[in-house]
Amino acid sequence: NAGVTQTPKFQVLKTGQSMTLQCAQDMNHEYMSWYRQDPGMGLRLIHYSVGAGITDQGEVPNGYNVSRSTTEDFPLRLLSAAPSQTSVYFCASNQAGGSSETQYFGPGTRLLVL
């Protein structure tokens, strides 16, 4: 199993540009999530999905879109990048069901918006 994979590892954008951060998992997990990590702020949830075709907003969803057409993939789209979106983005997945869950993270995408 590759686990959770993310591409690209690094990206530099100009303000106003758009891009898609890719995330894939091969563990057949139902739940997938996108977080951003900023210095001193821990991990903050952007969007999440509880299964193919179902997505919902997290704590900081503004400026980001997601879709979940397959169980494996959960891309994150920045429609018009802003400097405030400079951050490290992590995708995570976990299995659904039961009362206890364990979440697994990808290696991250480092984004700089100029």
Place this chain on the structure above:
Amino acid sequence: GQQLNQSPQSMFIQEGEDVSMNCTSSSIFNTWLWYKQEPGEGPVLLIALYKAGELTSNGRLTAQFGITRKDSFLNISASIPSDVGIYFCAGQAWDNYGQNFVFGPGTRLSVLP
């Protein structure tokens, strides 16, 4: 948004020393998770705790799920240089919107040779 309180913020210790860090919350969680993050990498799961009072070990690491379900601690015994990194706690619970993971701000550990 909700965050966990994690202490200490940072630690500088000598190689061979034991380390203790903890995480507290005003909310109850079903699961406590401890992650380690090294520079340029994503968080890697170290230990998962599923029941109040549970004490679990993973090599030199030991973690406990607090009886009140509002706290957890992580101990590292006989630290070595490769223990350097940021340690995050996370609590998981179900709310009206589904599952919810909440993360602490991290404890940055430095090990001096």
